[in-house]
Amino acid sequence: MQSQDVAQRSAASPGPVVDVEQAEAALVEHYPRLVRLAYLVLPPSLGRNRRVLTAHALTQRALPRGRTTATLIPAQATGRDGDPGYALVRLKVVRTALEAGVPLRRAAWPKRSQLPPLLPQVWGLRLFPRSGGADELALDQRLSALSSPARAAYVLRGLEKLPDPDVRKVLTAAGVDDPGAALKEAGGVEARDVLLLSPEFDPCSLHARPTDLMRRRQHMKAALAAGVAAAVCGALLALPSGGWGPDGAAAPSYAQNPAAEAALDPGKVTRVAPTAWRSSARTDFSVWPARGNLAGDTALLRRALAVWARPGESVQVSATPGTPSGAPAGPPQLLYAGDVDQARVVLFYDGLRIARYAEPRSGTGGAALDFARVDGATGAEAEALVLDRADGNVRYLTAPWVTGAAERDLMKPTAGPTPLTLSAAGVSTPLAGSAPTGTCTAWNVMQVTDASGPHLLTDLGELIPAHLTSGPPAAPHEAAGPAALRNWAPFACSLAAVRSQGVRSVNAWQYAQQPLPDASGQAAWVCTRADTWRGDGTRVLAQFHTPDGAYGAVAAKAENSPACGSRDPHVLAGVLWKSGTGDWYLLAAGSKDTASISTTGGVSGSARGALLAVRTKQGDQAGLKGTLTDGRAVSGLR
Incomplete structure (x- = not known):
């Protein structure tokens, strides 16, 4: 037909x-x-x-x-x-x-x-x-x-x-x-x-989430006994006197648990005093005050809490890897509730997670609920949250102790920062997104300043921007200084490889410099390590940068490796390189405590110290092994 x-x-x-x-x-x-x-x-x-x-x-x-x-x-x-x-x-x-x-x-x-x-x-x-x-x-x-x-x-x-x-x-x-x-x-x-x-x-x-587990269980019982259906209807009607208003895009509630219901009471959310952070020894989300022009909107808070507990089918739910998306165990802390561009946004903190609820200004259809894990966040890691993304721009909510914010291009280390305006509630003016499409010609980051100085944060597509640092794994420092900015510039675009991975911080460590065989200058070896909030899922890249190159080249990479980290501050990597005269070389470099390097496989060569350069041919394949000054063996990053 x-x-x-x-x-x-x-x-x-x-x-x-x-x-x-x-x-x-x-x-x-x-x-x-x-x-x-x-x-x-x-x-x-x-x-x-x-x-x-x-x-x-x-x-x-x-x-x-x-x-x-x-x-x-x-x-x-x-x-x-x-x-x-x-x-x-x-x-x-x-x-x-x-x-x-x-x-x-x-x-x-x-x-x-x-x-x-x-x-x-x-x-x-x-x-x-x-x-x-x-x-x-x-x-x-x-x-x-x-x-x-x-x-x-x-x-x-x-x-x-x-x-x-x-x-x-x-x-x-x-x-x-x-x-x-x-x-x-x-x-x-x-x-x-x-x-x-x-x-x-x-x-x-697609994202996948379970359907309403409580509803499924109740439906199974209702199929066996009509009396359970009556109990369900009674639970729906047994709301507290007067209620707190409609639940918006939340799914229906089929059970009444006093503790769960208390977590949904907008009158019980924790509100920190605006000046509490001044006398506190902590610099984390627990001392953020409740801000925003809708912080007193009980109906909005009720909808946000209800959707958090029971997201309906129309709600878009996302969570960073390793972040649970279940209901709060008790009344959470309110960080922000207000109008942001074309949406109403609410931010909660429950001690483990940030929960962001957003709905259009007109109606509650198309609501979104996002989660990000932030346990142990302190200092620069707790200084900004993403409020909204629109037209490729990002708007942040900053910590109350942040005294200034600016935008800067990580690929242009000599260019000065462009100041961003912060409202009385700590909301920034829009910042150009840091995830480029097509050719990577710029990587915009936010520079926030507090009493200890400037810090760099980069948007990787999640609620929490990643903290950028530079230097040896045992003692990394802020990436906002001139030397650190020059160190980061050729490798900024490699941050796209860890987008949406729940990244907490990324450190760039220049662990070696190597004279090139054709006397065209020195190449830099840099190890970038992205650590996540959940602990596992770390990503390590050993990158090679020549003086005439705009970008670093990935020489080796590994996941869930301790290399380049505080537990194992060692790295060894190699790359096939073509000189200006057309000759091919296997170049390798280890961290400064590398005593010797040798090759395995299709290339034969060895050297004392942390640098190796061996003449070879295009397409040759080789492995690397090294010895540290304390006698331990180290293999090439993979």
Whole structure:
């Protein structure tokens, strides 16, 4: 029936005949884009988990059952130009996504796309795309207010880059009665094409969380005894006198636990006095005062606490690796509640984690909940939190003892910092993001200043910026000094390799300098070590930088290694290097307590001391082994 329908609609404007194999090739090649298209056109009322599964189901069912006729509507993006198979599959995806948004009627049989998909199914888990910033949340809200045809028109314009005449043809072929009205309605939403490519709308890159475990248990009991269902209803009605207001995007509560309910009382959250930090010996999140223009908004705090305890299906939940995302054990500490750009943001601290709740200023749909582990944070590690990301910029909330903030490019060590303004509540003006797209030509960091001096913090895509240091592992120092800035500059872009890994701090240690064999100057050997909040997952890079290079080259890397750390302040690494005369060398360097280095494998050579240079050929492979001054053996970093 579906293939016949495609053929009938295409009869008015016949195009090339498409085989199943051709359509399948187009679907497989462009599957992520087609699933994103379906996800964006589907009604947000389905909830994020069902939208994800339905988008995949509709895309996988888009293959024709035999040879059929494609429309003449061209595909406008590279790799899809003039591909009738892609045009046919895209049309089927748009049509079924539009059908999924049509309400069920008693007088008509439901269409397959209107029903929950039989496959794929994931039991016991909620799946949802990664969280975006305030701009993505705002766009999702605007799209949810559009009709399904208008949403399809907006997406075909922005994602597929189709001109309006071709959008009109696609909508007509998909069964839309008035494509002109859909285009006009879509024109009322500001064009933000780049946001459609955000991870916020990518149903192929997903987070997984369990469904409401308490609800599942109660449902099982309800199936065995109707009396349990009555008890559940009673629990729902047994709220405290007057309540604290609606729970917004939180899931329903099916149980009443006095301790859990106390943690949800906005009147019991801990509020530290504004001057407590001045007399405290601690410099951590426990002495941050409650700040923000909405710190007294009981309804907002109630929603944030309820979502923390029971995130609904529409809530985007993310957590740094190793961070539990469960409900608070007791009333948490309020750090901030206020309006930030186009969102309302609440920050809590429970002694182990920072929890960030964000919702659009209009309504609670599209709420986000993010967690970051911060146990043991002190000093520079507890001086800033990410409040919001928008248009590639980051806005921070700083500690009350921070006296100044500035932006600086880590790749330009001689350029001075650009001051950032801090509000009375400690909120910074926007700082350009430090995760570049495409070629890495800049890496922006925030320089915060307190009574002990300046510190450098870099955004790695999480709530807590990573603290940058420099120097030997046994005694690292702040990276804000001139020598440390020069040391970091060639290696700034390597920070992208530890993005979203729960990184606590990154230290850059220049452990050796080596004269180059062609007398073109000295090369620097630098070891960068990224330590995480959870302890494991450390990442170590040994990097090699020549005087004529803008960037350092990764010579060796290791994960969960003690090398370059306080427990094992030793490192040995090598690299194949081509001189200006065209000759190839194996260069190797160890830390200063290396007594000798020798090669294994396809290259033969040895040297006393911490440096080795051996003539070799392109493509040769070799291993390294060394001996420390105390007689211990050390192997090449791997």
